[in-house]
Structure formats: C-alpha cells, structure tokens
Amino acid sequence: MVPLPMQGHLNQLLHLASRLILSYNIPVHYVATATHNRQAKHRVQGWQPQVVSNIHFHNLEIPPPLHPLPPPANTSDADDQTKFPSHLQPVFDAISLLQGPVSALLRSLSRTARKVAVVHDSLTASLIQEVGLISNAESYTFHSSSAFVVHLYLKHRAGEAISEEIPALEGCFTKEFCDFIEAQYKYRNLSSGFLYNTCRIIEHEYLDSLEKGTTEEQPLVKHWAVGPLNPLTTYHRNSTTKTSKDQRHPCLEWLDKQGQNSVIYVSFGTATTLSDDQIEELAIGLKQSQHKFIWVLRDADEGDVFSGGNDLEAGRRKPQGLLPDGYEEWVEEGGMGLVVRDWAPQLEILGHRATGGFMSHCGWNSCMESISMGVPLAAWPMHSDQPRNTILITEVLKIGIVARPWEHRHETVGSQVVESVVRKLMGSQEGEDIRKRAAELGDCVRRSVGEGGVSSSEMDSFVAHITTTG
Incomplete structure (x- = not known):
C-alpha cells in the first residue's frame, strides 16, 4: 500500500x-x-x-x-x-x-x-x-x-x-x-x-x-x-454492538440522550480552516436554527499533524478566539449541542441513531461514511473534488441539499442562510424525504x-x- x-x-x-x-x-x-x-x-x-x-x-x-x-x-x-x-x-x-x-x-x-x-x-x-x-x-x-x-x-x-x-x-x-x-x-x-x-x-x-x-x-x-x-456493523445506528464506556468519546454520551435523527453533525474535514467571520456566522446560524448539533471546530492539518507538541492526542491544532463570548457555555448548558475541539469519532457520530444530518465539505471519505450510515448531507464544498462530489450527492443521488453553492464560494455564508439550510434538512418535509432516500441507499450499500x-x-x-x- x-x-x-x-x-x-x-x-x-x-x-x-x-x-x-x-x-x-x-x-x-x-x-x-x-x-x-x-x-x-x-x-x-x-x-x-x-x-x-x-x-x-x-x-x-x-x-x-x-x-x-x-x-x-x-x-x-x-x-x-x-x-x-x-x-x-x-x-x-x-x-x-x-x-x-x-x-x-x-x-x-x-x-x-x-x-x-x-x-x-x-x-x-x-x-x-x-x-x-x-x-x-x-x-x-x-x-x-x-x-x-x-x-x-x-x-x-x-x-x-x-x-x-x-x-x-x-x-x-x-x-x-x-x-x-x-x-x-x-x-x-x-x-x-x-x-x-x-x-x-x-x-x-x-x-x-x-x-x-x-x-x-x-x-x-x-x-x-x-x-x-x-x-459498518460496529457503528451503524441499527447495530447492537457498543463500545465500552471508557473507550467512548464524551460527545457520544451526549448523543445517547437525544432523540432519533434530532442532531446535525457539522464538520469540514482536515484540510480546511474557516475564517473568523465565517465561524461567527455559522455559530449564530446554528443557534438560531433551534436544532441540536455537534460541531467539530478545528484548524486544518499541518504537514506534520504532531508538530504542535501539546496536542498529540488530537492530532490537530486548536483554534483560538473564534466563537462569540459565552457561546460554548450557552450551547452546552442549554443542551443545544456540543463544540468539539479534539479529534472527533466521525464514524460513531454518523452511525448514532440521534444523528439526522451531516453538514460537510463533501470530501469523498466523508461522503462514503455518510452514505454507508444512511445520513443525508448539507453540502458545503471547499476545494478539490468536493464541488463535483456535491453534484453527485445533491443532483444525482438526491440524498442532500446544497449549503453553499460553489459559485458563491468567495462569499461568507450568512447566519440566516445557515439557519435556513439546517431547518430545511432537519425540520422540513423535503428534508424528511431526503433522509428517507439516504436511509434506503445506506441500507442497500451496507448489504453490498x-x-x-x-x-x-x-x-x-x-x-x-x-x-x-x-
């Protein structure tokens, strides 16, 4: 290999x-x-x-x-x-x-x-x-x-x-x-x-x-x-296999307490760092959507992911001063969600019964993980093959919606757009239809x-x- x-x-x-x-x-x-x-x-x-x-x-x-x-x-x-x-x-x-x-x-x-x-x-x-x-x-x-x-x-x-x-x-x-x-x-x-x-x-x-x-x-x-x-079998939402409590990431304990398909998972992969302006708009939009979420907020990988010295377990750098004052405390204390700063167990999150959507950069690795777990996507492509994967996900397979059109890639996505996208995927009939197609496709893929x-x-x-x- x-x-x-x-x-x-x-x-x-x-x-x-x-x-x-x-x-x-x-x-x-x-x-x-x-x-x-x-x-x-x-x-x-x-x-x-x-x-x-x-x-x-x-x-x-x-x-x-x-x-x-x-x-x-x-x-x-x-x-x-x-x-x-x-x-x-x-x-x-x-x-x-x-x-x-x-x-x-x-x-x-x-x-x-x-x-x-x-x-x-x-x-x-x-x-x-x-x-x-x-x-x-x-x-x-x-x-x-x-x-x-x-x-x-x-x-x-x-x-x-x-x-x-x-x-x-x-x-x-x-x-x-x-x-x-x-x-x-x-x-x-x-x-x-x-x-x-x-x-x-x-x-x-x-x-x-x-x-x-x-x-x-x-x-x-x-x-x-x-x-x-x-x-597939360890993490899929229909699986009875569970990892032991001492091996589980804390976000999974939080997911256990949420309703089925009630949480949107937000992560943009290992090669992208959002601007401070975009992070603020995304934070406000997620809050205003009134849907629960897990948001992985980390900086892009360096060529040597262990070069940070004090962040070896996570293997990614922690950003500083990105969220509005008190935001993380409000999110967690209010039960709205979690902001994850360390390395997140993406497969386990996507495979959890509580996860009902994935706001993603649409890297192919993430796409395949989401498809195999039957989770629909809100596509936010950044670069590389991601814009074309977005076409496959939203136009061909019809198991997702576009969060940010590629032609608007030079614009900051406003909080109102973020709010609208989350509500569409997580709380509308159109979103439910997409989720059903994603679940059916995921079932076929797992059987394959x-x-x-x-x-x-x-x-x-x-x-x-x-x-x-x-």
Missing part, C-alpha cells in the same frame, strides 16, 4: 488493508514516512489495535520540505474560505524522494514472495514506476475520489464536453496541484487495474463508462468497486458488503485476480 500523505487518502488505504486484504490472509506492507504512518494508525477508527498490528508498516525517511509553508490562518478574508490547502504542497512535492526507497522495498519483497501486488494512490503513481521491471510484481491504482469525479476528469482530458453545471478544475485546485496530478497521470498505463472506494449500487453508470474507456486504451484492465471501506453482496463479490474478484494471475 502506497498512500498519499493526506488524511483522507491515508485513511482509505489503511481501511482497505485492515478491513479487507488482511481477511484473505495476504501479508500487507503499508509504506509511508514515519510521521504519516503514525498519523494513519493514530486516527484509524473501527479496528482493534491487534488488527492494525498485523500490518507491516515501513517508515521511510525523507528530508523535510525545503520550503515549508505555514498552515492557513483564521483570517477575515472571505477568499481564504475556498483556499486549496497549498500549505501541504511542499509535502506532496517531497514524496518524489520516496521513489528510491519504495523501489528498493519492492525489489526486496519480490525476492522472497511469489508475487507482489502494489496498490498505490492515484497520486503516488510515480513512486512505483519501476514495477514494470520486476517480473513478479504488478501495480493497481486506487482512486480515493468518487468514480463520478474520475469519469469527469478523463472526459476533460479527452476534450469531451462537460455540462456547464460541473465546476471547472481551475476553480477547485491550484495550478501547482493540477501539475502534480498530471505528473502522476502519465504513469497510468503501468496499472494492471483500478480500485475505487465506492459501490456499484451508487455509481454503476460511471464505473461502466470508465471500464469502457480503459478497455479501448488498455485491454484486459479491470475495475473493482470495493467500497465502502469504512467499518455482506456475503454475496456486489461489493463483497468485487473484492473476491480482485483477490482472485492478484493471487492467480502472472
């Missing part, structure tokens, strides 16, 4: 390793820097420590970035609310230095193994370019974004027309990151197949299109939709990973392929 050193990417490949690959008794080697391996293990949810301990983690060392950038600040400039996490670009650039160590490990493993299958993030393809020189090795590309987004990207590269409703790439990424994507794409033809953290129940149309395209360009290359990769389900069959097919060919 060769992940991109960013939380949503580290997380998905670790889930693929621990939830699926290990269950087939296939040895797994997870390859990253020491810091990012630590981050992946520290934040993984849903697996006992002994499961992760069965993975061979390889701590590769590279020099620190030559030109590290500071993390985004809590500025009052509204434009910064859509700013791509370019403070991480030096980290992305530095991973090219891992090519030598990854190649050396690959050659070493190939001497003792009958076969080595390399599953790499689509954005780390350059690191495994020597795989074609090793007779008993193959590489497989893992897409950490939706098949819908991959489908649109390939159409764009082919010069095909795309609906005007689809956000342009230029507004979603910086030029530097677009160049980084292109640099990785040129190794696409080395791949013996493609894996997706999605389910054919969700995205069969786009998977079919992708398979047709690669059949013409790369005969016999297969595509497997093996998601959702996140754990069971015995005989479509995702389970896809995983069986992938394992059969890597263990019997070549």
